[in-house]
Amino acid sequence: MSTAAALEVHDVDVVLGGTRVLHGVSLLAAAGEVVGLLGPNGSGKSTLLRTAYGVTRPAAGTVHIAGLNVGTTRPRELARRCAVLTQDHAVDLELSVLDVVLLGRIPHPRAMGGRRSNVELARTCLARVDGTHLTDRAFPTLSGGERQRVLLARALCQEPQVLLLDEPTNHLDVSHQLELLAMVTSLDITCVVALHDLTLAATYCDRIALMADGQVVAQGRPAEVLTPARVEDVYGVACDVLSHPRTHRPLIAVSRRAPAAAD
Numbered sequence: 057m058s059t060a061a062a063l064e065v066h067d068v069d070v071v072l073g074g075t076r077v078l079h080g081v082s083l084l085a086a087a088g089e090v091v092g093l094l095g096p097n098g099s100g101k102s103t104l105l106r107t108a109y110g111v112t113r114p115a116a117g118t119v120h121i122a123g124l125n126v127g128t129t130r131p132r133e134l135a136r137r138c139a140v141l142t143q144d145h146a147v148d149l150e151l152s153v154l155d156v157v158l159l160g161r162i163p164h165p166r167a168m169g170g171r172r173s174n175v176e177l178a179r180t181c182l183a184r185v186d187g188t189h190l191t192d193r194a195f196p197t198l199s200g201g202e203r204q205r206v207l208l209a210r211a212l213c214q215e216p217q218v219l220l221l222d223e224p225t226n227h228l229d230v231s232h233q234l235e236l237l238a239m240v241t242s243l244d245i246t247c248v249v250a251l252h253d254l255t256l257a258a259t260y261c262d263r264i265a266l267m268a269d270g271q272v273v274a275q276g277r278p279a280e281v282l283t284p285a286r287v288e289d290v291y292g293v294a295c296d297v298l299s300h301p302r303t304h305r306p307l308i309a310v311s312r313r314a315p316a317a318a319d
């Protein structure tokens with residue numbers, strides 16, 4: 057793999073239930089880069105992320121994370137380098153929020169700081185997601201957005217080099233959406249983040265990979281990828297791309313369904 061890439065997905069095919077879901081997908085994320093994964097429902101974003109962290113095995117192609125071949129690396133070793141925030145909130149254990157965040161330390165050897173420094177780190181991670189007030193709550197009693205933030209704190213507590221986020225702004229109010237993306241993009245961590253909001257992606261991501269029908273159809277800087285023609289082609293909606301008056305990033309104003317795609 058190229059030395060600068062913290063994540064390198066190379067020519068990956070994925071077959072699920074007899075259907076080819078990803079077709080020759082390649083994706084690069086350089087160290088410290090934030091890559092937004094966009095695309096319509098069912099275009100393959102979650103499948104690509106699941107393949108990147110090794111839960112889904114590709115039928116062809118390779119994935120490297122921080123130089124390790126995901127297909128041949130033990131999960132625990134991988135988890136020292138890569139953390140994941142998925143859409144499946146399987147953590148319904150009767151654990152306190154602090155203990156859920158501490159789960160992020162499991163992949164690391166015990167020698168890496170004792171309980172006390174792990175607790176300190178967990179508290180710091182909770183503070184970063186605006187979750188200090190939740191520390192002693194029972195995790196199952198949290199709202200959807202609070203859970204999302206606590207699970208992000210758990211991912212940060214893993215101290216990963218690569219962070220994979222599948223629609224992390226789901227459940228979050230607008231303030232916490234902005235806060236989460238600002239925080240994630242301020243970290244010195246490589247991030248690949250699946251998003252649905254085009255303007256949010258254009259505001260916070262260094263690069264965008266746009267998916268359609270199981271393929272990456274465009275990769276590049278937000279303004280290069282999110283052109284009106286491409287948005288119309290991939291999503292079937294018309295849009296104007298303006299300059300945000302404050303951020304000067306692309307502001308994607310969706311105006312109507314494109315005539316060709318109208319019912």
Ligand SMILES: Nc1ncnc2c1ncn2[C@@H]1O[C@H](COP(=O)(O)OP(=O)(O)OP(=O)(O)O)[C@@H](O)[C@H]1O
Nearest residue numbers: 072073075077095096097098099100101102103104
């Ligand atoms: N186990 C499976 N068997 C067959 N098809 C599957 C399976 N899992 C996913 N798929 C299909 O793979 C395609 C890609 O799904 P995926 O969840 O990766 O899309 P997505 O871009 O993340 O969608 P969304 O935006 O709706 O979350 C979809 O057509 C989905 O129905």
